[in-house]
Amino acid sequence: MMNGNAIQYKRRSQIGSVLYRLKKNKLAMFGLFLLIVMVLIAICADFIADYDEMAIGQNIQERLQRPSSEHWFGTDHFGRDIFARIVHGSRISLSLSIIAMLFAVAAGAIIGAIAGYYGGRTDDILMRFMDILLSIPPMLMSISIVAALGQSMVNLLIALGIAYVPVFARVIRSTILSIKGQEFIEAAKACGTSDARIIFKHIIPNAIGPIIVQATLAMGSVILIISSLSFMGLGVKPPAPEWGTMLYEGRDFLRQAPYLTLFPGAAITIAVVSLNLLGDGLRDALDPRLKD
Amino acid sequence: MSQELLKIKNLEVVYKTDRGTAHVLNNISFSINKGETLGLVGETGAGKTTTALSIMRLLPKKTGFIKDGEIIFDGKNLLNLTEAEMRLIRGESISMIFQDPMSSLNPIIKIGEQIRESFEIHRPDMGKEDMNKKVEEILEMVGIPASRKNDYPHQFSGGMKQRVVIAMALACEPKLLIADEPTTALDVTIQAQVLYMMGELKDKLGTSMLLITHDLGIVSQYCDRVAVLYGGEILEYGTAEDIFTGKDHHPYTMGLFGSLPDLNKRTRRLSPINGMIPDPLNLPEGCVFHPRCPKCIEKCKTIPPQSITVAGEHKIMCHLFGKGESHE
Numbered sequence: 030m031m032n033g034n035a036i037q038y039k040r041r042s043q044i045g046s047v048l049y050r051l052k053k054n055k056l057a058m059f060g061l062f063l064l065i066v067m068v069l070i071a072i073c074a075d076f077i078a079d080y081d082e083m084a085i086g087q088n089i090q091e092r093l094q095r096p097s098s099e100h101w102f103g104t105d106h107f108g109r110d111i112f113a114r115i116v117h118g119s120r121i122s123l124s125l126s127i128i129a130m131l132f133a134v135a136a137g138a139i140i141g142a143i144a145g146y147y148g149g150r151t152d153d154i155l156m157r158f159m160d161i162l163l164s165i166p167p168m169l170m171s172i173s174i175v176a177a178l179g180q181s182m183v184n185l186l187i188a189l190g191i192a193y194v195p196v197f198a199r200v201i202r203s204t205i206l207s208i209k210g211q212e213f214i215e216a217a218k219a220c221g222t223s224d225a226r227i228i229f230k231h232i233i234p235n236a237i238g239p240i241i242v243q244a245t246l247a248m249g250s251v252i253l254i255i256s257s258l259s260f261m262g263l264g265v266k267p268p269a270p271e272w273g274t275m276l277y278e279g280r281d282f283l284r285q286a287p288y289l290t291l292f293p294g295a296a297i298t299i300a301v302v303s304l305n306l307l308g309d310g311l312r313d314a315l316d317p318r319l320k321d
Numbered sequence: 322m323s324q325e326l327l328k329i330k331n332l333e334v335v336y337k338t339d340r341g342t343a344h345v346l347n348n349i350s351f352s353i354n355k356g357e358t359l360g361l362v363g364e365t366g367a368g369k370t371t372t373a374l375s376i377m378r379l380l381p382k383k384t385g386f387i388k389d390g391e392i393i394f395d396g397k398n399l400l401n402l403t404e405a406e407m408r409l410i411r412g413e414s415i416s417m418i419f420q421d422p423m424s425s426l427n428p429i430i431k432i433g434e435q436i437r438e439s440f441e442i443h444r445p446d447m448g449k450e451d452m453n454k455k456v457e458e459i460l461e462m463v464g465i466p467a468s469r470k471n472d473y474p475h476q477f478s479g480g481m482k483q484r485v486v487i488a489m490a491l492a493c494e495p496k497l498l499i500a501d502e503p504t505t506a507l508d509v510t511i512q513a514q515v516l517y518m519m520g521e522l523k524d525k526l527g528t529s530m531l532l533i534t535h536d537l538g539i540v541s542q543y544c545d546r547v548a549v550l551y552g553g554e555i556l557e558y559g560t561a562e563d564i565f566t567g568k569d570h571h572p573y574t575m576g577l578f579g580s581l582p583d584l585n586k587r588t589r590r591l592s593p594i595n596g597m598i599p600d601p602l603n604l605p606e607g608c609v610f611h612p613r614c615p616k617c618i619e620k621c622k623t624i625p626p627q628s629i630t631v632a633g634e635h636k637i638m639c640h641l642f643g644k645g646e647s648h649e
Contacts, residue, residue, distance in 0.1 A: 149383065212424040219377055219419075220412035220489065221442050230438075231427050 050314040057310020063303035071119040078113030085109065085268045093286050102292040105275075106282060111289065114270035115296050121271050122300060125182070126251040129189035130244050136190070137197025138240065142228050144198065145205030156202065159195035167192040171254055175263045185264055189251055200243045204236040238315035245308035249301040256297050272297050326529045327376070327497055328352040332390035334368075334375055334553075336601070343601040345371045347553040347609075348390075353497070353546075358523070358530040360544030360561070362537065362577070366598050367550040369533045373499045376531070377417055378407050395496065413443045416490040417499040421506045422483035426474040432485045433470025436460070439492040455492070463488045463518060480511035484518070491522060498523065499531045504539065516543060537581060541565050546634075549574050552599045552609035555628075559635035569631045571639050572616045608640065616641060 051057055070077065078084060088108035096103045102111035144155040162170070167189075174188035208214065209232060217227050256273030258264035265271035267278070272293040279289030334346040346368045353359045361369050374380050376392055378399060392399045394415065399407065411417075419425040427435060433456050440452045447455075457467035463484040474482060483503065490498060503519070504512040520543055523530055532544055540547055540561070547564045549557040549571065557564065557571040564574065576594035596613040599605055605612055611621040620640050628638045 212419050212421055213427045215379065216417070216419050216425040216486070216489075217427070217438075218379055218411070219417040220439050221408045221410070222412075222438070223408060223442075226442075231430075234429055235427070 047311075047314045051310055054310040054313060056306050057314070060303040060306025060308075060310065063299055064307055067119055067300060067303070068123065070116055071123050074116045074120050077116050078110065080113075080117055083110045083113035084117045084270050085114075093282065095286075096288055103286065103288045105278065105286075105289050109270075111275075111292050114275060115272070115292055118270040118272045118275065118293070118296065119300075121265055121269060122252050122255060122297075125186065125189070125255055125265075126248045129186050129193065129251055130248050132186070132190035133193035133197050133247070134240060134244055136194045138201050138233060138236075140194065141198040141201030142205055142233055142236075145202040146209055146224070146228055146232065152202075155198070159198045162191065163195040163199070165192075167196075167250070168254055168257065171258060172261070172263060175258060180263055180266065182265065185255065185258065189254065192254075193247055193251065196247060197240065197243060200239050201233075201236055204239050205232050208232050208235050242308055242312040242315060245304055245311055249304035249308070252297065252300050252304070324355045325352050326355045326395060327531075328391075328393040329372075329376075330391040330393070332372075332375060332392065333388040334371055334380065335386055335388050336381075336384050337386065338384060338602070341602045344604055345385075345553050345601050346375070347604075349548075349550070349553070349555050350390075351546075351548050351555060351558060353529050353531060355496075355529055356524075356527050357545040358532055358543055360540035360547045361531060361533045361550055362535060362540055362547060363550035364535065364598050366601070368553045368601075369535075369550055370501055372550070373417060373501050373531065373533060376499060377411060377415060378402075378404075379411075409443070412439050412495070413493050414495050415497045415499065416493070416495040418483075418486055418490050418501065418503045420502045422479055422486050423506065425486055426482055428474055431471050431473055432477070433457075433460070436470075436485070436489050436492055439489060443493050459488045459492055460485075462522065463491075480507055480515060483507060483511075483515050487515070487519060487522070491526065491528070494526050495528060497529045497531065499533070501533045502535070503532075504534075504536075512539075519543075537577060549577070552604060553601060554609055554638065555636075556610065556639070557635075557637050558628075560633075563632070563635040567632070567635060569635070569637060569642065571610075571637045572614050572641070573610050576613075576615075608638075 051061075074080070086109065088104075091100070091104050091108040092106050094100055094104045100110050100112065102115065104110055105114075140155055140159065144152040165173075170192040171185070171188035174191060175184055178184040178187065214227060214231060217231050222231075255264055256271070256276070259271040259273030260277045262277070265274055267274050275293040276290050279286070279293070282289050329352065330350050331348050332346055332350070333344075333348055336343040336345055349368075349372070351359065361372060363369050371380070371385070374385070375387055376394075376399065380387070387400060390400075394410070399410070402410070426432065433453075436456045436459060437452050440447055440455060444452075456470055460467050460470055465481060465484055465488070469476075474485070477485065483506075487503075500519070504515055507515060516539060519530075522528070532539070534540060544561050546560050547558070548555045549564070551573050557574050559567065564570075573594070580591055580593045582591055594613055599609055599612070607623045608614070608617075608621040608626050611617045614621065618640060624640070626638050626640045626643075628636045629642045630636050631642055
């Protein structure tokens with residue numbers, strides 16, 4: 030029965046339609062599911078296993094035990110529970126990579142937006158500087174920055190942030206070049222809008238799609254770099270349960286106790302794969318040409 | 322009598338490109354009185370949009386330059402203002418409607434918010450409540466239910482979007498509205514609606530209008546005065562009556578009328594003006610129209626014609642109307 034009111038159109042917001050398209054992508058949903066599970070595990074880590082007792086507390090009597098109902102993933106050579114360490118390790122990997130990403134996105138967005146919007150000499154100077162940073166692989170870059178500044182969590186963040194700023198500056202600059210030529214920017218200018226307002230209110234929100242995609246994909250590789258640095262002893266210091274550190278420690282027992290490296294390795298793989306799947310899905314979902 | 326609002330004197334604009342200097346506007350002069358509409362007619366590439374952008378001082382920064390002339394708006398020469406002073410005028414005293422409503426709205430901002438932006442920029446002391454009320458008022462004024470202010474541009478049809486654009490332009494009740502082919506992207510029935518509404522609003526708010534179009538039908542219906550632009554020069558200028566019913570015309574204007582289809586005549590083909598609009602990088606010597614002019618005489622090829630007043634305000638720039646000078 031019609032209730033006499035005006036017809037209600039089914040309205041879908043911008044985010045709603047992106048989610049709708051994302052939902053149809055099974056792989057991306059799988060990635061999102063894994064990511065959500067990981068985030069939940071990271072948030073609830075303290076409820077799952079006690080940090081001081083199980084993750085870093087040593088218990089020599091129980092060293093190098095095989096996976097069992099008591100120690101799901103076994104124990105390492107100090108008798109620490111691998112499962113507890115992996116659960117707590119997810120906290121480190123996720124929070125470090127998110128903070129590093131946020132820093133890189135913010136700095137990259139501002140540099141890229143200024144370069145793209147003003148063009149000319151400003152663009153040349155900023156982007157050549159970014160090119161210099163970009164010419165060094167992120168891995169090598171972070172190694173040298175951490176080596177120069179000393180090993181600590183903050184320095185690791187700075188290293189990762191700096192290594193990824195040029196990646197975002199490039200993506201954002203190119204998006205902005207295509208947006209700034211559009212008529213609504215000219216219309217905004219004709220309304221007397223200032224440059225700063227145009228950049229922050231009209232241009233950057235329009236470039237958010239590519240930024241999200243790039244951030245998701247880059248977060249995967251950031252997790253990988255954190256682990257690699259830790260593996261080389263440049264990242265998170267032991268006894269903190271970082272996945273890469275765990276791989277490094279388990280390396281000596283590869284024959285007798287492969288589970289020491291198997292499970293942290295799997296955790297890294299799952300984290301990176303889930304982020305990549307989600308990133309690819311988001312890229313498709315945010316691409317307006319694939320709209321239906 | 323009515324006051325002059327905008328006066329353009331000997332405006333000269335060039336675009337510096339890699340291939341050379343394009344002379345897009347050469348010495349054009351016209352004026353718009355308060356409350357009046359001036360139609361700027363011409364082919365693609367004649368310099369219509371450039372004229373509009375010059376008034377707004379929004380020419381492309383690194384290529385477009387105003388070489389000479391004056392643009393006097395409300396007693397002030399706009400060319401002497403700083404960028405910050407100019408920003409206060411844009412949207413507040415002069416606003417502009419762009420050709421394509423599809424692309425002149427930001428796709429990710431609700432239309433109500435986009436209209437409110439004008440208030441936020443130009444009336445910062447206005448309360449948020451007042452702004453919202455004004456937004457609703459102005460939406461109703463252009464014929465869009467106020468309840469739709471929280472919709473995004475993609476939820477509107479082309480004609481509705483152009484109404485939103487018009488609402489944005491009129492938000493601060495500007496003294497001058499520049500409409501750059503406001504109806505080109507719309508179909509004919511919507512065109513009529515939008516133009517009718519613009520006319521109504523213009524009368525209500527006492528706004529002057531610079532209507533840029535290549536549609537002579539629109540000009541005849543809505544404009545008080547007409548300037549025919551070709552190759553960066555105003556070839557003919559006069560009141561709408563002069564242009565549409567007067568007997569003396571520039572050959573180009575006659576060509577324009579000749580290329581309109583006539584329902585009452587049985588013809589197999591239209592009679593277009595042959596040739597192409599001249600390349601602004603390489604304008605012809607003498608009269609800009611001479612290579613295409615059916616009445617071209619020897620003199621046209623070398624000597625640029627002067628603007629000649631034929632009657633009242635009606636001016637034609639053509640050697641054929643030279644007083645007392647003998648034709649060859």
